[in-house]
Amino acid sequence: MTGCDGTSTVVITEKKCVVALADLTSSPFNLALGDEIRVRVTAHNIYGASLISEPGSGANIVLVPDAPINF
Numbered sequence: 001m002t003g004c005d006g007t008s009t010v011v012i013t014e015k016k017c018v019v020a021l022a023d024l025t026s027s028p029f030n031l032a033l034g035d036e037i038r039v040r041v042t043a044h045n046i047y048g049a050s051l052i053s054e055p056g057s058g059a060n061i062v063l064v065p066d067a068p069i070n071f
Contacts, residue, residue, distance in 0.1 A: 006044060024061060035061050 004017040011017045024031045031037070038055035 021061065021063075031061055033061050033063065037061065 004011065004019060006012060008017075023029070024037065036058050037060070038058045040055050041053045043050040
């Protein structure tokens with residue numbers, strides 16, 4: 001998860017971080033296909049850290065996404 005700690009200028013500018021599937025399915029996480037992922041975030045700046053957010057709505061690890069519905 002290189003750069004998701006805020007050291008990347010892209011993460012700072014775009015205010016988002018993408019975690020590769022390979023990072024989640026390898027050590028230390030070792031998640032399997034179908035496992036659910038929920039994340040919480042903390043923002044840091046020169047004044048300190050924010051409160052930790054509530055977990056997001058969740059996502060599942062898949063290799064191929066579901067087809068769109070109701071399009």
